[in-house]
Amino acid sequence: xxxxxxxxxxxxVRGYGGTQRVLVWLARGLRELGHEVLVVARAGSRVDGVPxxxxxxxxxxxxxxxxxxxxxxxxxxxxxxxxxVQPVAARVSKPHLVMIQGNExxxxxxxxxxxxxxxxxxxxxxxxxxxxxxxxxxxxxAQKDAHYLFLGKASRRVKGVSTAExxxxxxxxxxxxxxxxxxxxxxxxxWVGSVxxxxxxxxxxxxxxxxxxxxxxEPFGLVVVEAWISGTPVLASPRxxxxxxxxxxxxxxxxxxxxxxxxxxxxxxxxxxxxPHACRAYALENFTHVRMAREYVTLYERAIEERWGCx
Numbered sequence: 001x002x003x004x005x006x007x008x009x010x011x012x013v014r015g016y017g018g019t020q021r022v023l024v025w026l027a028r029g030l031r032e033l034g035h036e037v038l039v040v041a042r043a044g045s046r047v048d049g050v051p052x053x054x055x056x057x058x059x060x061x062x063x064x065x066x067x068x069x070x071x072x073x074x075x076x077x078x079x080x081x082x083x084x085v086q087p088v089a090a091r092v093s094k095p096h097l098v099m100i101q102g103n104e105x106x107x108x109x110x111x112x113x114x115x116x117x118x119x120x121x122x123x124x125x126x127x128x129x130x131x132x133x134x135x136x137x138x139x140x141x142a143q144k145d146a147h148y149l150f151l152g153k154a155s156r157r158v159k160g161v162s163t164a165e166x167x168x169x170x171x172x173x174x175x176x177x178x179x180x181x182x183x184x185x186x187x188x189x190x191w192v193g194s195v196x197x198x199x200x201x202x203x204x205x206x207x208x209x210x211x212x213x214x215x216x217x218e219p220f221g222l223v224v225v226e227a228w229i230s231g232t233p234v235l236a237s238p239r240x241x242x243x244x245x246x247x248x249x250x251x252x253x254x255x256x257x258x259x260x261x262x263x264x265x266x267x268x269x270x271x272x273x274x275x276p277h278a279c280r281a282y283a284l285e286n287f288t289h290v291r292m293a294r295e296y297v298t299l300y301e302r303a304i305e306e307r308w309g310c311x
Contacts, residue, residue: 001300002036004079004094008060008086010042011052016153016179016194018131018222019085019101022292025134026083029293040074063090081300087112091311095303097296100125103219111308113299115220116241122217127299130245131220132292133229135284139198140231141205142276147174147190148264149207149232151200151223160213160237163257165189167211170257171264175211178203204230209251209267209274212236213260221245228283231276235263250279 005027013020027037027050039047043054055063055074062069069090075082082096087109097111100123113127114120120128150164161177168175168188177191178200195203204210210227218240225245227234234251236242246253251274254260266272302308 001080001297002038002076002078003030003081003083003300004038004040004075005083006040006063006074006085008042008055008057008064009045011039011045011047014196021133022101022131022222023085025132025289026293026296028134029132029289029291030297032290033293033297035293035297038076038079063088065089067091081303083296083300093310095300095307096309097127097299097303098309099129101219103217109309111303113296116244118217118241118244119219129292129295129299130287131222131225132287132289133222133225133283134289135229137201138226138229139201139205140229140276140280142231144208144232144276145206147176147207148209148211149176149178149203149227150211151178151195151203151226152212153179158214158216160211160215163213163215163260164211166257167213167260167264170261171268173208173264173268176203176207201230204232207232209264210234211260211264212242213254213257214239214242216240218242225283225287228279229287231280233274233279235260247282249274250282 007023009020011020012024024047027039027047030037037050039050040053040055045052063071067089071090079094082094084096084098087098097113098109100112100114112125113129114123114125115131117128150161152159174188178195204227210232212234214237220241224234235254236246238253238255252263254263
């Protein structure tokens with residue numbers, strides 16, 4: 001199969017950017033399954049091992065907003081299916097689907113694909129595919145350091161960094177805050193800024209647990225899978241996809257700040273124990289880039305058969 005992945009983002013992403021990383025992993029997974037992949041992205045993009053067509057901001061504006069626009073320059077004539085990251089207005093003659101990563105407002109096309117069952121249900125959709133990560137980009141450690149980790153876009157209140165800080169102070173534990181926003185620090189709170197690559201992998205693998213005190217309906221929670229692939233359990237709010245993804249042997253759901261404090265205290269005294277090997281095995285079974293690609297291929301085949309989105 002020949003698949004064109006179309007995104008207005010510039011690839012690869014620097015720092016925060018879950019959607020962009022998922023797209024790179026998807027392209028990689030499709031290639032590992034033996035499919036041909038072409039990426040259409042913002043001019044200047046590159047994806048290792050995959051041909052890239054660079055497009056201007058203006059071209060993407062037409063693609064998303066102009067029903068008379070002909071995107072023939074962007075979408076190759078021999079593509080079997082096209083994978084978009086947001087609904088398009090242009091006349092697309094190829095079967096295609098739209099990957100929805102956020103909590104979008106307004107009506108979405110019937111060929112939308114969401115990132116968890118909860119996300120699909122809340123958005124009124126029909127299909128979902130879990131995001132997958134490439135395990136090769138992460139480290140695994142069975143022996144953990146003393147710190148807990150918050151990893152996310154700390155500038156977004158709904159990510160819960162303030163709650164994570166209060167939990168750490170009340171529980172008397174060390175917290176590392178990794179995110180793209182300067183945060184308060186002190187004797188037990190350390191802010192390390194936006195991280196990636198080996199440094200990010202090391203923080204994930206070494207943490208006693210990931211604190212994920214979200215204050216919104218999380219569509220998926222990529223950092224949770226990144227923690228599990230690193231052998232690290234997760235303490236999360238029971239919002240969005242978390243009750244669906246988080247098994248009791250992978251971490252625990254905490255309803256409110258007091259519950260987070262109690263869970264951290266239980267980890268510290270040994271009342272809660274999690275097997276790092278089991279965390280990694282769970283992620284490898286359910287949330288890899290190859291599994292994600294395989295499930296998208298099933299939807300591409302259906303899109304081709306039923307001519308999804310063709311005009």
